[in-house]
Amino acid sequence: EVYNPNGKYRVVSTKPMPGTRWINLLVDQGCRVEICHLKKTILSVEDIIDLIGNKCDGVIGQLTEDWGETLFSALSKAGGKAFSNMAVGYNNVDVEAANKYSIAVGNTPGVLTETTAELAASLSLAAARRIVEADGFMRAGLYEGWLPHLFVGNLLKGQTVGVIGAGRIGSAYARMMVEGFKMNLIYFDLYQSTRLEKFVTAYGQFLKANGEQPVTWKRASSMEEVLREADLISLHPVLDKTTYHLVNKERLAMMKKEAILVNCSRGPVIDEVALVDHLRENPMFRVGLDVFEEEPFMKPGLADMKNAIVVPHIASASKWTREGMATLAALNVLGRIKGYPILSDPNR
Numbered sequence: 208e209v210y211n212p213n214g215k216y217r218v219v220s221t222k223p224m225p226g227t228r229w230i231n232l233l234v235d236q237g238c239r240v241e242i243c244h245l246k247k248t249i250l251s252v253e254d255i256i257d258l259i260g261n262k263c264d265g266v267i268g269q270l271t272e273d274w275g276e277t278l279f280s281a282l283s284k285a286g287g288k289a290f291s292n293m294a295v296g297y298n299n300v301d302v303e304a305a306n307k308y309s310i311a312v313g314n315t316p317g318v319l320t321e322t323t324a325e326l327a328a329s330l331s332l333a334a335a336r337r338i339v340e341a342d343g344f345m346r347a348g349l350y351e352g353w354l355p356h357l358f359v360g361n362l363l364k365g366q367t368v369g370v371i372g373a374g375r376i377g378s379a380y381a382r383m384m385v386e387g388f389k390m391n392l393i394y395f396d397l398y399q400s401t402r403l404e405k406f407v408t409a410y411g412q413f414l415k416a417n418g419e420q421p422v423t424w425k426r427a428s429s430m431e432e433v434l435r436e437a438d439l440i441s442l443h444p445v446l447d448k449t450t451y452h453l454v455n456k457e458r459l460a461m462m463k464k465e466a467i468l469v470n471c472s473r474g475p476v477i478d479e480v481a482l483v484d485h486l487r488e489n490p491m492f493r494v495g496l497d498v499f500e501e502e503p504f505m506k507p508g509l510a511d512m513k514n515a516i517v518v519p520h521i522a523s524a525s526k527w528t529r530e531g532m533a534t535l536a537a538l539n540v541l542g543r544i545k546g547y548p549i550l551s552d553p554n555r
């Protein structure tokens with residue numbers, strides 16, 4: 208699919224993206240926009256080399272693609288100056304290789320913060336109240352009438368939510384859980400989240416002034432402290448060498464037997480084989496997973512676990528956010544083509 212065939216700059220998108228705003232803004236600025244409609248979900252390096260061709264000024268790519276030395280070298284040979292991931296995470300991008308070829312790299316933070324935090328909150332609630340299990344029970348025609356013990360779950364109010372990685376998304380999630388469900392907060396991050404702390408303190412004072420039990424917060428000195436103390440834990444770190452298998456067998460064992468673990472960051476942050484064993488041995492332990500170690504696959508056994516809720520990497524999937532991501536990715540590429548610093552540069 209090609210827009211503005213005579214445009215001066217050639218910009219390729221490896222996938223169709225939501226909305227038309229991103230196309231219009233590129234076309235208005237003199238770009239020829241080419242959108243790949245190959246009927247396969249994950250494009251190979253060879254597919255993308257074909258798309259880049261002999262002349263390409265910039266590419267908008269996806270987190271499923273391996274943007275390493277080979278692709279940046281091909282893009283550089285084609286005269287390319289810019290690449291943007293349509294994602295905030297860029298663990299699929301070798302930024303050093305891009306720098307080597309003087310190709311600017313962009314990502315799409317900000318526009319997906321609340322949407323992603325809302326999915327983490329949805330998984331938290333769905334796991335706490337066993338919604339997916341209960342839905343399956345109804346559909347299977349097993350409901351025979353109200354019972355005192357039917358699908359009893361956890362009350363979040365007054366429990367402790369633990370957040371690992373209190374950046375934009377982790378902090379937004381923490382605020383939702385504290386304000387929405389009056390949970391106490393414990394968080395671990397390498398940096399102190401003063402904004403988050405100010406919010407929880409002010410909210411605690413507000414509750415107190417209204418005669419309600421104030422919420423408490425604590426900045427943990429280690430990740431293990433969060434794992435031991437929290438009733439509900441949500442993971443929001445970036446994926447790199449230091450966070451690979453952050454949640455492993457030993458750390459799962461530190462968690463409360465009835466804890467809930469939510470992951471909307473990247474799959475490899477959890478050792479999924481260890482998680483399946485843990486779920487099997489601890490039926491009251493529950494997880495809500497949006498991401499998997501080797502997408503699109505799940506480790507054997509995970510799909511059979513009643514105490515696991517699994518969804519296909521949809522945390523940023525709201526219309527507003529996906530259109531925003533596409534627009535930001537286009538602006539990243541366009542800015543660089545026009546000679547400005549990239550709008551959203553993960554190097555900075």
Ligand code: DGY
Pocket residue numbers: 270293294295296297319472522523
């Ligand atoms: C991201 O942006 O990194 C998400 O995983 C997809 O929105």
